[in-house]
Amino acid sequence: MTPDKFISIEGITKRFPAPGGGTTTVFEDLWLSLKRGEFTCIIGHSGCGKTTVLNILAGLDVPTEGAVIVDGQAIEGPSIDRAVIFQSHALLPWRTVMGNVVYAVSSKWSRWSKADQQKQAQKFIDLVGLTGAEHKRPAELSGGMKQRVGIARALSIEPKIMLMDEPFSALDALTRGTLQDEVRRICVETGQTVFMITHDVDEAIYLADRIVMMSNGPDAVFAEIVENPLPKDRKRTDFHKHPLYYGVRNHIIDFLVTRSKIFAAEVQGGAFDKRHVPVVRPGVPVAVAASTAPATPPMPGLQRSSVASG
Amino acid sequence: MNLPMGVRAAILTIAIFVAFMLAWHVATQGSGPVAQMDPEYAKLMGKTATQGTSAMPGPLDVGSKLWEHLRQPFYDNGPNDKGVGIQLAYSIGRVAIGYFLAVAAAIPIGFLIGMSPLMSRALDPFIQVLKPISPLAWMPLALYTIKDSHLSSIFVIFICSVWPMLINTAFGVAAVRKEWLNVARTLEVGPVRRAFTIILPAAAPTILTGMRISIGIAWLVIVAAEMLVGGTGIGYFVWNEWNNLSITNVITAILLIGVIGMVLDQILARLTRLVTFPE
Ligand SMILES: Nc1ncnc2c1ncn2[C@@H]1O[C@H](COP(=O)(O)OP(=O)(O)OP(=O)(O)O)[C@@H](O)[C@H]1O
Ligand SMILES: [Mg+2]
Numbered sequence: 001m002t003p004d005k006f007i008s009i010e011g012i013t014k015r016f017p018a019p020g021g022g023t024t025t026v027f028e029d030l031w032l033s034l035k036r037g038e039f040t041c042i043i044g045h046s047g048c049g050k051t052t053v054l055n056i057l058a059g060l061d062v063p064t065e066g067a068v069i070v071d072g073q074a075i076e077g078p079s080i081d082r083a084v085i086f087q088s089h090a091l092l093p094w095r096t097v098m099g100n101v102v103y104a105v106s107s108k109w110s111r112w113s114k115a116d117q118q119k120q121a122q123k124f125i126d127l128v129g130l131t132g133a134e135h136k137r138p139a140e141l142s143g144g145m146k147q148r149v150g151i152a153r154a155l156s157i158e159p160k161i162m163l164m165d166e167p168f169s170a171l172d173a174l175t176r177g178t179l180q181d182e183v184r185r186i187c188v189e190t191g192q193t194v195f196m197i198t199h200d201v202d203e204a205i206y207l208a209d210r211i212v213m214m215s216n217g218p219d220a221v222f223a224e225i226v227e228n229p230l231p232k233d234r235k236r237t238d239f240h241k242h243p244l245y246y247g248v249r250n251h252i253i254d255f256l257v258t259r260s261k262i263f264a265a266e267v268q269g270g271a272f273d274k275r276h277v278p279v280v281r282p283g284v285p286v287a288v289a290a291s292t293a294p295a296t297p298p299m300p301g302l303q304r305s306s307v308a309s310g
Numbered sequence: 311m312n313l314p315m316g317v318r319a320a321i322l323t324i325a326i327f328v329a330f331m332l333a334w335h336v337a338t339q340g341s342g343p344v345a346q347m348d349p350e351y352a353k354l355m356g357k358t359a360t361q362g363t364s365a366m367p368g369p370l371d372v373g374s375k376l377w378e379h380l381r382q383p384f385y386d387n388g389p390n391d392k393g394v395g396i397q398l399a400y401s402i403g404r405v406a407i408g409y410f411l412a413v414a415a416a417i418p419i420g421f422l423i424g425m426s427p428l429m430s431r432a433l434d435p436f437i438q439v440l441k442p443i444s445p446l447a448w449m450p451l452a453l454y455t456i457k458d459s460h461l462s463s464i465f466v467i468f469i470c471s472v473w474p475m476l477i478n479t480a481f482g483v484a485a486v487r488k489e490w491l492n493v494a495r496t497l498e499v500g501p502v503r504r505a506f507t508i509i510l511p512a513a514a515p516t517i518l519t520g521m522r523i524s525i526g527i528a529w530l531v532i533v534a535a536e537m538l539v540g541g542t543g544i545g546y547f548v549w550n551e552w553n554n555l556s557i558t559n560v561i562t563a564i565l566l567i568g569v570i571g572m573v574l575d576q577i578l579a580r581l582t583r584l585v586t587f588p589e
Contacts, residue, residue: 077495
C-alpha cells in the first residue's frame with residue numbers, strides 16, 4: 001500500500017432497476033484515491049450520486065461493480081473505524097443527547113465503565129456546544145442541534161475515517177462557522193482522513209485539501225479534482241481575502257453552472273480517462289506574483305498541473 | 311360562553327347522562343295497579359301484569375343493586391351465589407394468564423417474522439387462515455383436548471389475543487427506519503444488541519398498539535367464553551342472573567364489564583404513550 005492510496009475507489013458502478021424494467025446507471029467505473037490524513041470534499045448537483053458513493057465508502061451500500069480498498073483491504077461492510085455523519089442526522093429518538101452519543105462510545109469501548117463512557121461522550125457534547133442539552137431528546141432539539149449531536153456521535157468514537165454527508169447544511173451561518181472550525185481543528189490535529197459531501201463552495205475551499213467535482217447524473221463521473229492552492233493554515237475569517245481564492249471559487253462555480261451539464265458529452269467523446277481524473281490547481285502560476293494584491297482580483301489562468309494516477 | 315372545550319364537553323356529558331337517566335326512569339315507571347285479580351292468580355302472574363310495573367328495572371333499582379355489590383363484592387355463598395368482585399377476579403385472572411402467554415409467544419415469533427422476509431412469507435398463509443377464526447370456535451376442541459373448562463377459557467383468550475400482537479410486532483419490526491439500522495451497522499453493533507437497543511424501542515409503539523387491540527378483544531371474548539363453559543367468572547354471572555331473571559343484576563354486570571374494559575384499555579394506552587417518542 002502506498003501512502004497515496006489510503007482509500008482507493010476502484011472502478012465502482014451503481015445501477016438501480018428502472019421502473020419500466022431495465023436499469024438506470026447512476027455512475028459507472030469511478031476511480032479515485034485519497035491520501036491518509038487528507039480532507040476531500042465532493043461537490044456536484046443534487047441527485048448525481050454523492051450519497052451513493054459515500055454509502056459505498058461506508059460499507060452501507062455495495063457497488064454493482066468494482067470495489068473500494070481501505071488501508072489495503074477491500075471493504076466488506078461497515079466498520080466502526082469509518083464514522084458516518086448522515087444527511088438526515090439519524091438520531092435515535094428514544095434516547096437523549098447523552099444517550100445517543102454514549103451509544104456510539106459504548107459500541108466502540110464496551111469494556112469501559114459507564115462513567116468513562118459518559119465522560120468521553122460529554123467531552124464531545126461540550127465540543128459541539130450542546131452543554132446543558134444532554135438530557136433532551138432529539139424531538140426537543142432544533143435541526144442544527146440535531147446535526148451537532150450527529151457530529152458529536154461520529155467524533156466521539158475517534159474514527160480513522162470520517163464520512164460526512166452535508167453535515168453543516170441545516171445550520172445557521174454562525175453555528176456552521178464554529179463547527180467548521182472545530183471539525184477542521186480536530187481533523188488537522190488527529191490527522192483524520194475525511195470525505196465530505198457539500199453544496200457550499202466556500203465551505204469546500206475552507207475545509208478541503210482536494211475538491212472532487214462530480215458531473216450531473218445519470219452516468220455521472222468524477223470530472224475533475226481541484227487541488228486547493230490556499231495555505232494549509234488558512235483562517236475562516238480571512239481565507240477569502242487570499243489572492244488565489246477567487247480563482248478557485250470561480251473555477252468551481254463555472255464547473256457547477258456550465259461544465260457539469262455538458263460534461264457527459266466530453267466523456268462520450270472518448271477523450272476522458274476515468275482512471276486518471278485530471279487534477280487542476282486554479283490560479284497557481286499567477287499566484288505568487290499577484291500577492292501584491294490588486295484591488296480587483298485578476299481572472300487567474302487555469303493550468304492543468306498534473307494528472308492523478310489511478 | 312367562553313369556557314374551555316374540556317369544561318363544555320364535561321357539561322354536555324353530564325347533561326346527556328342526566329337526560330338518559332330521566333328517560334330510563336320514566337320509561338320503566340309502570341302504570342299503577344291494573345285490574346282486580348284473584349290473589350292466587352296475581353301471585354302467578356307477577357308484578358308486570360298485576361301492578362303495571364315494568365319488567366325492566368329503573369336506574370334507581372340498578373343503582374341500589376350496584377351499591378349493594380360494591381359494598382360486598384367478595385362474599386361467597388356457594389357456587390351459584392358469589393360476590394361480583396370474585397366473579398370479576400376470576401375473569402381478569404383468566405384474561406391475564408391467557409394474555410401474558412400470548413405476549414410471550416407473539417412477540418418473539420413476531421420478531422422472527424419481522425426480521426426475516428423468508429419466515430414472513432412462509433408463515434403468512436397460516437396467519438391469514440387462523441386469524442379470522444372466531445376464538446369461540448376453538449372451544450369444543452379445547453374442551454376435548456384439555457378436558458378442563460378453566461384452562462380451555464384461558465386457551466381461548468390466548469388464541470384470540472395472539473394475532474393482533476403477532477401481526478403488529480412483525481410489522482413494527484419490519485418497518486424500523488433504515489437509517490437507525492444503518493447507525494447500528496456503522497457502529498458494528500451485534501445482532502442481539504441491535505435487537506434490544508434499536509429494533510425493540512423503534513417497534514415498541516406498534517407492538518403496544520397490537521397489545522392494546524388484543525386486551526380489548528380478550529375482554530370481549532372472556533364474557534362469551536364463560537357463558538359457554540360456566541362455573542365462575544363475570545360471563546357466567548351474567549348468564550346465571552339471566553336464568554334467575556334478575557335483569558337488575560345483568561345490567562349491573564354489564565356496567566362493570568364496561569368499566570373494567572375501559573380501565574384495561576387505558577392502562578395499555580398509557581404504556582403506549584410511555585414508549586412513543588416523536589422525532
Ligand atoms: N434505492 C434507489 N432506487 C433507485 N434509485 C435510487 C435509489 N437510491 C438512489 N437512487 C438514485 O440515485 C441517484 C443518486 O442519489 P444520491 O442520493 O446518491 O444523490 P445525491 O448526489 O446525494 O443528491 P443530494 O445532493 O440531493 O443529496 C438519484 O438520481 C436517485 O434517484
Ligand atoms: Mg445526498
